[in-house]
Amino acid sequence: MIIIEKMTLSDYELIKDCLTEEFDEFWKPSILKSELENELSRYIVAKDGGEIVGFAGVIILPDDAEITNIVTKKTMRKKGIGKLLLAKLIEITKQENKDEISLEVNEINEPAISLYSSFGFEIVGRRKKYYNRLNDAIIMTKKLV
Template structure:
């Protein structure tokens, strides 16, 4: 299985929005992805397998701080290192653009994602109670210094 990684472009948005819907209860609209791509301080990357979008990850950078917005991989393509490759590229982008650190929020029940982030040196630095509007779940705040 060969996976290609490309910077996200407008032509990818429909497929990415569909993937997002399959991965998250609180998924993003097409318009939100469009606005992210039109912003000058964001970087989004997609994973493509046989012309199908199977994963994506994005980061917003403001005043030297990066914030990972989302990372997700389609069911059936998980546990093959795709999220790891996406995160590697996002972290490289952060280093190349001289970000000081990268933060993210993750549901406290999302053990797989927490393990993924810990593998890349993200540390738990705090929690935000009632963060997610659907089930009032706590968000764990994680940070990686670059």
């Protein structure tokens, strides 16, 4: 059974050496660590029998909240873990009394765009050639009230 809980520095220590290879090449361990230590961030992990199989984070800003990261371990994708993580980030953001949650995603990232769309996120903008001066960033938001 998959459980979702708050991500701790011990969780980070368990995945930092395999982060790039087993989760997602985009996220460097040092960036994740500083995100975890940021008091505005809320990070969660998905665990399957104690093994970390995904993690995600949202940063709570004065006016809204932004999803900074949502990643499922490569070998565990397409099993519903992304949905569990996203649902929990939305719940956390609602508890913080925010009206809206937003994120940026690479226009070629079909799995993520499909996941966000299925939760009611809508495309509200675009940053041209944001990723490697090649692909646009799509800005998506979901109203929470």
